[in-house]
Amino acid sequence: MRIDIVTIFPEYFGVLDVSLLGRAREDGILKVEVHDLRDFTHDRHRTVDDKPYGGGAGMVMKPEPWGEALDAILPATPALATPTAPTEVPGVAQGDSGEVDARSGATGGPIVIFPSPAGEVFTQAMARELSSAEHLVFGCGRYEGIDHRVFEFAATRASVRLVSLGDYVLNGGEVAVMAMIEAIGRLIPGVIGNPESLVEESHEDGLLEYPSYTKPAEWRGYEVPSVLTNGNHGAIAAWRRDAQFERTRRVRPDLLPPE
Numbered sequence: 001m002r003i004d005i006v007t008i009f010p011e012y013f014g015v016l017d018v019s020l021l022g023r024a025r026e027d028g029i030l031k032v033e034v035h036d037l038r039d040f041t042h043d044r045h046r047t048v049d050d051k052p053y054g055g056g057a058g059m060v061m062k063p064e065p066w067g068e069a070l071d072a073i074l075p076a077t078p079a080l081a082t083p084t085a086p087t088e089v090p091g092v093a094q095g096d097s098g099e100v101d102a103r104s105g106a107t108g109g110p111i112v113i114f115p116s117p118a119g120e121v122f123t124q125a126m127a128r129e130l131s132s133a134e135h136l137v138f139g140c141g142r143y144e145g146i147d148h149r150v151f152e153f154a155a156t157r158a159s160v161r162l163v164s165l166g167d168y169v170l171n172g173g174e175v176a177v178m179a180m181i182e183a184i185g186r187l188i189p190g191v192i193g194n195p196e197s198l199v200e201e202s203h204e205d206g207l208l209e210y211p212s213y214t215k216p217a218e219w220r221g222y223e224v225p226s227v228l229t230n231g232n233h234g235a236i237a238a239w240r241r242d243a244q245f246e247r248t249r250r251v252r253p254d255l256l257p258p259e
């Protein structure tokens with residue numbers, strides 16, 4: 001998989017050199033390129049933001065550097081010729097609608113993901129779906145967000161998704177992109193040594209995972225549940241399933257179907 005990241009803080013992504021994803025990059029399973037958005041500006045101050053049209057607090061990221069960055073990463077192909085003026089792009093809300101929760105573009109080609117608190121919520125199912133993509137591009141917004149026309153333009157070159165990590169606001173997209181890359185990257189075949197370890201974890205079957213224990217069987221007066229130490233595999237599987245349901249009902253009842 002190839003991943004391109006556009007950001008004004010390339011240093012955030014230094015940690016992609018370490019751990020499992022670092023090894024996946026060394027092994028050539030994952031190719032990551034980080035692009036500094038300011039390299040696509042042409043003024044002395046390398047300006048990437050400006051005041052919002054219509055007024056309001058904060059600054060908005062200007063479209064021009066984003067356009068040039070996307071041109072460099074996703075050059076126009078004759079088959080997907082870029083319109084010179086905004087045209088209706090299937091699936092992408094146009095500028096004045098206020099909606100930015102668009103999914104659009106051809107399937108199977110590159111996917112451009114803009115992290116945004118206004119996007120669809122990132123889930124394990126989405127991570128799994130994205131783990132089979134050949135090319136992901138992440139565009140990290142800062143300030144009050146990116147000029148909406150950038151999403152419409154990007155949709156002429158790729159599928160576009162606005163994706164939120166959850167119902168809270170971060171200072172920018174970088175931390176959200178790190179989380180998404182880790183969740184997606186570990187699902188790429190070959191990244192995790194023992195793929196069986198991916199099967200029984202939280203969210204894979206729609207439930208939270210069961211509690212885990214290792215030796216010693218008694219520690220500081222706390223005992224491992226005896227069912228786990230008696231070797232009855234049927235009883236162990238049943239106990240784990242019950243524990244998953246009990247935990248999910250208590251902590252995340254929203255994950256269970258209505259009774």
Ligand code: ADE
Pocket residue numbers: 115116117163164165166167168169170171172173176
């Ligand atoms: N940028 C700011 N807040 C965010 C969030 N919750 N998810 C994704 N990107 C964001």
